[in-house]
Amino acid sequence: DSGVTQTPKHLITATGQRVTLRCSPRSGDLSVYWYQQSLDQGLQFLIHYYNGEERAKGNILERFSAQQFPDLHSELNLSSLELGDSALYFCASQQGSGNTIYFGEGSWLTVV
Amino acid sequence: AQTVTQSQPEMSVQEAETVTLSCTYDTSESNYYLFWYKQPPSRQMILVIRQEAYKQQNATENRFSVNFQKAAKSFSLKISDSQLGDTAMYFCAFTYSGGGADGLTFGKGTHLIIQP
Numbered sequence: 001d002s003g004v005t006q007t008p009k010h011l012i013t014a015t016g017q018r019v020t021l022r023c024s025p026r027s028g029d030l031s032v033y034w035y036q037q038s039l040d041q042g043l044q045f046l047i048h049y050y051n052g053e054e055r056a057k058g059n060i061l062e063r064f065s066a067q068q069f070p071d072l073h074s075e076l077n078l079s080s081l082e083l084g085d086s087a088l089y090f091c092a093s094q095q096g097s098g099n100t101i102y103f104g105e106g107s108w109l110t111v112v
Numbered sequence: 113a114q115t116v117t118q119s120q121p122e123m124s125v126q127e128a129e130t131v132t133l134s135c136t137y138d139t140s141e142s143n144y145y146l147f148w149y150k151q152p153p154s155r156q157m158i159l160v161i162r163q164e165a166y167k168q169q170n171a172t173e174n175r176f177s178v179n180f181q182k183a184a185k186s187f188s189l190k191i192s193d194s195q196l197g198d199t200a201m202y203f204c205a206f207t208y209s210g211g212g213a214d215g216l217t218f219g220k221g222t223h224l225i226i227q228p
Contacts, residue, residue, distance in 0.1 A: 031215075033215040045217075056214050098208075100147070100162055101207070103149075103156070103157035103158075105154075106157075
């Protein structure tokens with residue numbers, strides 16, 4: 001158990017819909033990262049939050065957004081969903097720069 | 113920007129054998145960290161081993177060890193006495209030590225199959 005909690009574990013939704021993925025980082029970790037892993041692709045960095053503020057954006061679509069709340073949990077919002085958005089979405093947390101990054105178990109999103 | 117290359121898409125060995133997975137990276141930085149993560153069929157990402165670039169000594173964790181060659185920008189993972197439970201995707205990853213806001217940069221992975 002990495003200590004990073006993601007919900008829901010599995011989600012099936014229709015095209016055009018909107019979903020929210022939730023992440024609780026490890027106790028004491030200020031950084032939260034979101035990654036997307038599609039079947040035929042590696043892990044793609046989406047976005048990084050540190051103590052409530054956005055630190056970096058990767059290959060995140062404009063239809064996607066995220067935030068980190070004062071209690072440090074984070075949410076990834078995916079809207080106007082397309083079939084190609086079907087993927088495993090990982091949240092990862094880190095105490096500070098250079099420390100090990102720990103992953104949650106991921107949220108499986110299937111868009112039908 | 114840094115890149116991580118894993119040149120072996122798939123490897124297969126017999127149980128109890130030793131196997132080495134290759135990883136090379138490209139960066140202009142001198143202070144960074146390298147990791148190997150394991151992703152079994154459950155798809156969970158599990159940290160296997162970590163190496164600080166400033167350390168010359170190679171990291172080891174039980175049956176797992178690395179061969180870190182900083183000048184060559186090479187970071188291979190050796191698994192000794194391989195077990196069936198080692199079957200997984202293995203990802204090599206890189207992050208800067210001085211505030212890498214992008215977090216980890218991953219290679220495309222090596223699918224390791226341990227045969228009984």
